[in-house]
Amino acid sequence: MRVLNLIWKFSTGGIGKCFLTYATLSSADNNICVTSACIDPQNCNYDRNNLKQINARIISIKNKKDFSWIRKTKALIDEIKPDIIFCHGFNGPIIVQIIKWFYNIKIPMICSYHGLYHAPTPQKRFIAPIFNRTQIWLYKHYANRIILVENFSKKYLLKNGISIEKLFVCHNGIPDITTTINNITLPQEEISIGLASRLDSVKGIEYLLQAIPLVKAKTKNPFKVYILGDGPLEKKLIQISQKLNINDSIVFLGYQNNIPEWLATWDIFVLPSLFEYHSIALLEAMRAGKAIIATTVGGNEESVTNHVEALTIPSKDSIALSEALIKLIENPQLRKKIGENARKRFLIEFTENTMKKNLIKALTL
Structure with missing residues (x-):
């Protein structure tokens, strides 16, 4: 099975960390081939080293008003011919559905849901209900499956009319790494x-x-x-x-x-x-x-x-x-x-x- 693992703008938060884990699914099952891609606005300042480490395909755009990502993502889809598109966050289902509408693509869309959008600043509070309602609408009508990271969200989505057959709870997981080198020293008396x-x-x-x-x-x-x-x-x-x-x-x-x-x-x-x-x-x-x-x-x-x-x-x-x-x-x-x-x-x-x-x-x- 070929999977396009797609994200809009990488972040170091929970969604970004999950995206990095999703990129390595083939290590658990040789029958799964994952191509990870990030639509990357170049005017955004964030650490891109993690994307390089997983050999993510970078779909570079000037800024969020640069819609060349539609054409560039379609070219990637034509190249790898995925069986499913796995998208993440609030922007994920929006960008995938735009591409599917624009080019009449029939590939199934699977979304990972990480909770409601909460505005980071008071100036952006007015967009929170718009984001959340749009996400529910896309899930209800276009998502083939929604991966939830906990049962708390499952109750919320069911309440908002999402079919239980679409919902699958998969708790987050992280590698069991231990730090062998530590250059941080704190006062022992505190x-x-x-x-x-x-x-x-x-x-x-x-x-x-x-x-x-x-x-x-x-x-x-x-x-x-x-x-x-x-x-x-x-x-x-x-x-x-x-x-x-x-x-x-x-x-x-x-x-x-x-x-x-x-x-x-x-x-x-x-x-x-x-x-x-x-x-x-x-x-x-x-x-x-x-x-x-x-x-x-x-x-x-x-x-x-x-x-x-x-x-x-x-x-x-x-x-x-x-x-x-x-x-x-x-x-x-x-x-x-x-x-x-x-x-x-x-x-x-x-x-x-x-x-x-x-x-x-x-x-x-």
Whole structure:
């Protein structure tokens, strides 16, 4: 079976990481041949090294107003003659269906669904319902199958009229890699707390910042919070940190491409998101055997169980977050137990090999 694995504009978030895994499906089944391609606006600034590593075909365009991608993608389809087109994210089904309409192509379309579109800035909030309604309409009328990364989304799509026969849940999975070289050294006398995330409102980072003064007031143990990532909320989060007078406890590190190394140095990993689907960041923390605090949103509770592989708390609750932090800061035995449990569950359920096997079932049904 020949598969065109197609994405519009690569990102280092969950969709991008899944796209990279999908590119290697042939390693799990020799009968599947995957050609990965990225429609790549050249005016966008992002790391393209991952695309090179999987030998992705780059469909280069000047910007999002350059519609030459229609002709160029059609040429690629004619070249590889795929049996299915596997597309991703909010733009995926839109671009595939445009090409199919334009050239009267009958190739089946399979889509991966990673949750609702949440506007990264207030200026873009008006487009969120348009994106989400369009996506549902395309799924309902044109998608042959939708791959979901967790059951939370399945309930949502069923509620919105998507046929259950189209839906297939395949949890995310990541390679079981361990860091052998680590050039990061943190003060041993401090408990290190980490977060790796895009800095936008949906990630709930402001609630983590608001929890820090409460933690400082109730524990004498020294700690520091390391925030990795960039995004539209970066300046605002720094301002909140300054206003709360917690600059001595917070380090903003910007975008980093060595997340496993940072995870290896942290004692606690925090995921304070307001929305998640099947978080890759959470799986990375589980793989690293970290003590985890995560909110009870979306698919998080499909990955971890409260007081087993993590401490789970409601979203938007700085008090609950501060209490969970204090509990882990002051109890090294609990940190060790939760981290070990998280690592064990990752190995059983969320490795890349497990994901690939489940995904192949979905593609070949």
